[in-house]
Amino acid sequence: MNKLILVVVLLTLALPPAFAADTTELARQVRETEIAFATTMADRDWAAFKAFISPKAVFFGRRVILRGRPGGYHASSALHATRPADVS
Numbered sequence: 510m511n512k513l514i515l516v517v518v519l520l521t522l523a524l525p526p527a528f529a530a531d532t533t534e535l536a537r538q539v540r541e542t543e544i545a546f547a548t549t550m551a552d553r554d555w556a557a558f559k560a561f562i563s564p565k566a567v568f569f570g571r572r573v574i575l576r577g578r579p580g581g582y583h584a585s586s587a588l589h590a591t592r593p594a595d596v597s
Contacts, residue, residue, distance in 0.1 A: 549557040568575040
């Protein structure tokens with residue numbers, strides 16, 4: 510049993526870090542998506558804003574819980590220009 514554990518450990522250490530992904534590209538994609546989402550708010554583009562919202566979204570308000578994409582209510586006053594922080 511000890512030999513099996515030793516072999517597994519040595520093989521694990523000998524393998525190249527193939528599973529260690531370069532997150533630079535992923536961070537760039539997230540940042541571009543955040544900027545595009547923020548642009549919809551800055552431009553007050555309600556249709557484009559709704560396109561970013563998942564159909565499975567849940568919005569918690571003080572009195573109601575809304576599910577899905579916004580539809581029957583107008584939240585253009587909630588749209589505001591923002592800049593995303595650094596993705597980490």
